[in-house]
Amino acid sequence: MRTLRFILQKEFRQIFRDKGILRIIFILPIMQLIVLPMAADYEMKNIQIAVTDHDHSDYSRKLISKITASGYFKLVSYDDAFNQSMKQVELDKADLILEIPASFEKELVKEDKASLFIAVNAINGVKGSLGGAYLAAIIRSFNNDVRMDWVQFPRFNPEPQIEVASSNWFNPHMNYKLFMVPGILVLLLTMVGTNLTAINIVKEKEIGTIEQINVTPIKKYHFILGKLIPFWVLGLVVMSLGFVVARVVYGIVPIGSFVTIYVFAAVYLLAVLGLGLLISTYSATQQQAMLVSFFIMMIFVLMGGLYTSIDSMPEWAKWITKFNPVSYFIDVMRLVVLKGSTLADIKQQLLSISAFAVGLNLWAVYSYRKRS
Amino acid sequence: MSYAVTIASISKTYGAKQKLVQALSNISLNVEKGELFGIIGPDGAGKTSLFRILTTLLLANEGHATVDGLDVVKEFKAIRNRVGYMPGRFSLYQDLTIEENLSFFATIFNTTIEANYDLIKDIYIQIEPFKTRRAGKLSGGMKQKLALCCALIHKPSVLFLDEPTTGVDAVSRKEFWQMLKGLKEQGITILVSTPYMDEASLCDRVALMQSGKLMQVDSPRNIIHSFPHKIMAVKGSNMLQLLNTLKQTKGVADAYAFGEYHHAVLEDGITTLPIEQVEMKIVQPDIEDCFIALMKDHAAQ
Structure with a gap:
């Protein structure tokens, strides 16, 4: 116990002496937490639209003004020929083309039916598909308006219509920041935990201090605990700072209890630190450790359910996410912050992450050798 | 013990x-x-x-x-x-x-x-x-x-x-x-x-x-004691040339630079070298002489 105390004292001393690392631990995550959620906006605004209007009628103008009034679209050109609009797409000035045929108004009035053509620039897939969907919704609503104006409805609908009313539970305004901020916080925590541990131990290898430690009677678990505990504490501090930022900048207050989050985070950090430790035992230089953890982080971010919903992934990819500790924490964070889940609700995730913590650390301790 | x-x-x-x-x-x-x-x-x-x-x-x-x-x-x-x-x-x-x-x-x-x-x-x-x-x-x-x-x-x-x-x-x-x-x-x-x-x-x-x-x-x-040869320390004006000369001189088993002198390991029975205008003296072998000899023997094997 006494040995451990002195090792911890030494580790903390070294961490607080390295001003560069301190800045990285505390300032960078906060900056990122402030900037990233603002930028990572799921809502599409300023979708550039080009309109080819062959009709030049009252209705076509009404439709166009309805589209531009929605706030999602910006009219970049209003042309007479499709080729002209296509040019805008080719110049990357337009994301969508709406073609209104010559007989649009006439058919709509006379035959009660008209067709429109939407061409989508799918280079930016998300923008294209969302833009297409928004546009379709606007046209649908335009359609209803027209019918209201012109068609005398019978007392009952001739065809049964199903009206769908949706309500967004737990995030009524679909405020994407509410689910992005906790997710980004998880990523930052993971990054700090994995990288710092891995690099710290590999640094001892590089400088040769580990050699000096290895000839002493320090026990393996003393040395490893001495490395893990400081970063575990730092990780919790970073997370607390993150919640302060979430409260101050975004006004996000978890509906669930902080106790639930901290209990889960405590176990989660152990798993992440264990991963860092594992990387360090297999790397000889800091570059190696950096690269390995960088690639792992990449998978963690993309397969963590932050940007793409895990439920919409193919079956094999869902299996990969099961081996990604980040996905559990993002899940739990959202459950607790948005839905107010309790420890009992997240039991499954807690068990899984405990298994990660135990497995990764045992593997790391096993592969750390005091002699070659 | x-x-x-x-x-x-x-x-x-x-x-x-x-x-x-x-x-x-x-x-x-x-x-x-x-x-x-x-x-x-x-x-x-x-x-x-x-x-x-x-x-x-x-x-x-x-x-x-x-x-x-x-x-x-x-x-x-x-x-x-x-x-x-x-x-x-x-x-x-x-x-x-x-x-x-x-x-x-x-x-x-x-x-x-x-x-x-x-x-x-x-x-x-x-x-x-x-x-x-x-x-x-x-x-x-x-x-x-x-x-x-x-x-x-x-x-x-x-x-x-x-x-x-x-x-x-x-x-x-x-x-x-x-x-x-x-x-x-x-x-x-x-x-x-x-x-x-x-x-x-x-x-x-x-x-x-x-x-x-x-x-x-x-x-x-003991290592110095067991060294079997005599050592001649030689110093001249052109040291590089002198070293080459020493290496070719009969009766010199080995020659190498040694501080400000060159050391020439003499074969048995040789007490002087036929080189003019140089400072020459028989010296006690140093531990380095022993090592150089040992290492060269070893390398030759």
């Missing part, structure tokens, strides 16, 4: 089958208690590998070794409590101060600076004025003194110093050997490796190593 260190047929190879490097081959030697034992050899001779095996950092492929009567494989935990090791590269925490480094290493050996202060006093006094300075900011000589203090702080019975004087200036080197003499008087067995042959004469006994093999183990005096 029991030995402080025994090494019996130790062999160590590195690398896979195709690129096998024989770092140590069949090394056997014993070091007596309280001895100042030097392991001399050029870079790549296997000195560091041998030290790492003895300090339980490396496993040998073959052979046995004991340190302070303890087996390096089976009783490595006990050994780690009793040996002091100063690696060739400075490996203390550069971001901790002198005092912090020293007290850290004291505490992990379950002792304090005060408890063993008398052992390190002579050395520590020299760096104590800078005790709040970070180890990374120290000069080479001070780093080395700090490393020695840290290796000594738990009062080891055997001290391993891996090339402690490499990269240190001549004055500091002399000082360092003086310190080792002082430690020896306190009863600590010291194994020191060095690539500098002139330091051999400062040891009680030396082992000469080359390419993983042990060539000779004896006291410096």
